[in-house]
Amino acid sequence: MSLRLSTVILPYRRWHEDGRAAWQRAEELGFHTAYTYDHLSWRTFRDGPWFGALPTLTAAAAVTGRIRLGTLVTSPNFRHPVTLAKELISLDDISGGRITLGIGAGGSGFDATALGQEPWTPRERADRFGEFVPLLDRLLREDVVSHAGTFYSADEVRNIPGCVQRPRLPFAVAATGPRGLRLAARHGQAWVTTGDSKVNSAGTPAESLAAVGRQVDRLGEMCGEIGRDPAELEKSLLTGFTPDRPLDSVDAFVDFAGSHRDRGITEIVLHAPVPGSVFDYQEAVFEEIATEALAQLG
Secondary structure, eight states, X not given: OOOEEEEEOOTTSOIXXXXXXXXXXXXXXXXXXXXXXXXXXXXXXXXXXXXXXXXXXXXXXXXXXXXXXXXXXXXXXXXXXXXXXXXXXXXXXXXXXXXXXEEOOOOSSGGGXXXXXXXXXXXXXXXXXXXXXXXXXXXXXXXXXXXXXXSOEEEEEEOOXXXXXXSOOOEEEEOXXXXXXXXXXXXXXXXXXXXXXXXXXXXXXXXXXXXXXXXXXXXXXXXXXXXXXXXXXXEEEEOSSSSOOTTSOXXXXXXXXXXHHHTTOOEEEEEOOOTTSTTOOOHHHHHHIIIIIHHHHX
């Protein structure tokens, strides 16, 4: 089974200082996709520079030509399907059809209250996500959409000419629970995990690997329920949250990537180094992994 290697570039750099160069460098290094977080702010970065995901991806599309681009992930916390669809169709057009939408139910962090609302419970987030994804799917596929839902409405919304990618740009659905995995199975072209949060906080690398394997198996079961071949879905692991340390060295990454490939992961996503943060990796090791590690996997 082949393995793809992608990266996340956090949107904290000023574009005309070193932001542009980061995206161009990701393309030079040969990454399959360069993603960015779609947050209003994020954890320890909250009091520092942080730019919008979709304008950043638009700028990145203009200065690259081959690498795929995307969010990892967008959520209903501050997005509405109608306005998001229009922006995505525009971005897909500008990029020449190189956009993947990473999408998840969202969490209880800063984005959850930024618009003045009370944070939703896990059940409420799942309920909204369950309506958000199918409506967004329709908005990106159909020229005219009307929908009267519990949380979201659309009144004769036009999205002409639609996506460059047909029937729409791909969804990478981040999910670990049964409702989210069913959405990934039904609507996703990819599925995204950061591992098992309980294992990540106190478990070992071996326990984490086993947990990711169980998630892959559950996704396969959800695909089986609707008669879909799970091999149709990319299975992406966003690193940086499991107990492993795959960016310590090329050898460490090769061992990590090989074991996760054997459990069904088809894409591994690495955070580009951010000095002074939880992603403070050695730039030289990161670039060596990007250019040499996949060849060592065989």
